[in-house]
Amino acid sequence: MIDISHLTKRFNDKIALDDLTMTLAPGEVMGLIGQNGAGKTTTFRMILNFIQPSSGTISWDQAPISTTRRTQIGFLPEERGLYQKQTIEQQVLYFAQLHGMSKYDAKRKLTELMKRLAVVGKVTDKVQTLSKGNAQKIQLISTIIFEPNFLILDEPFSGLDPVNTALMMQEIKRLQDQGSMILFSSHDMAGVEQLSDQITMLKAGRTVLQGRPTDIRAQFGRTELYLEAPIETASLAKIPGILSIVPRGAGRQIHLADAKVGETIFKLATAKGYIPVFAQEPPTLDAIFREKASTNNQGGL
Known part of the structure; x- marks a missing residue:
């Protein structure tokens, strides 16, 4: 060792x-x-x-x-x-x-x-x-x-x-x-x-x-959400706690202030039934690296 x-x-x-x-x-x-x-x-x-x-x-x-x-x-x-x-x-x-x-x-x-x-x-x-x-x-x-x-x-x-x-x-x-x-x-x-x-x-x-x-x-929470659903971006943008919405492929990548916001998005997106994709995950290691590299915080988590 x-x-x-x-x-x-x-x-x-x-x-x-x-x-x-x-x-x-x-x-x-x-x-x-x-x-x-x-x-x-x-x-x-x-x-x-x-x-x-x-x-x-x-x-x-x-x-x-x-x-x-x-x-x-x-x-x-x-x-x-x-x-x-x-x-x-x-x-x-x-x-x-x-x-x-x-x-x-x-x-x-x-x-x-x-x-x-x-x-x-x-x-x-x-x-x-x-x-x-x-x-x-x-x-x-x-x-x-x-x-x-x-x-x-x-x-x-x-x-x-x-x-x-x-x-x-x-x-x-x-x-x-x-x-x-x-x-x-x-x-x-x-x-x-x-x-x-x-x-x-x-x-x-x-x-x-x-x-x-x-x-x-996992320490950063499930604050990244990829969504493919027939719902207007303008309707999503009205939901409190959404920090950004970026087009990605056939859907949108949504950055959340809190993982719990995903529940609200899910209810709205599935109100009329089936949707192709709803994937809520922690941020990627690359995103975490960029965040930690850009912050002035010199300490640990």
Whole structure:
């Protein structure tokens, strides 16, 4: 288990990270979210021992992370770092052997991963000939080829199309199923919600949200309603407690001040019988992220 306790990092008079506490168990995925400069990369760098914390502790199974333990960590940085003039095989085998894999095992695993991630090209192709998407897959392969026990991914899906994003998500889930602990950051809230067992949101270095995605959403109430019904928007707008009505597809997305307003809308919409769609849910993680990012509130919920 990874245990981060009261972790703080100061750069002179600037606090980059303020009192972060979180735990990550085997087979668990933690999504670390926040705007640029919120403290995510600083957190990664302290875990990896690139920089030292000002205070607080980081432990793995109740002990400081040793040099041996660090060889069991896979790290995918946001700034990609492939050697452009090397072949795929030279690149990946170099990283694999740094983490203790034999050349034979690494070659076999590379072929397997390239097939599973649908990499277009041969192991003898130079990195500089790869498309952005394929280069990103090779970067991931270099990170996970040795089957890390702890995986840190900084914006792993940045710039990828939906198909390649799905392939990379499948590989991350495979590692999770094998018991890897996974900590990742992303600005794609749908992807964060899909992958994460828990979420921690940072704002200006402080924790403003933490917990399971469903629990976080539930705290905000069922204030989002999608409606497809033969009722005039003007009639809906007269209902107290409706904050906004926005056309969406064949219906309307309605933002409520209070979840109880949904009962009034339902009675009005169904007064003449059947309606195609009435779906009342908590706000999406993306909507919550935008709200918390824009508010001046620095504390938790």
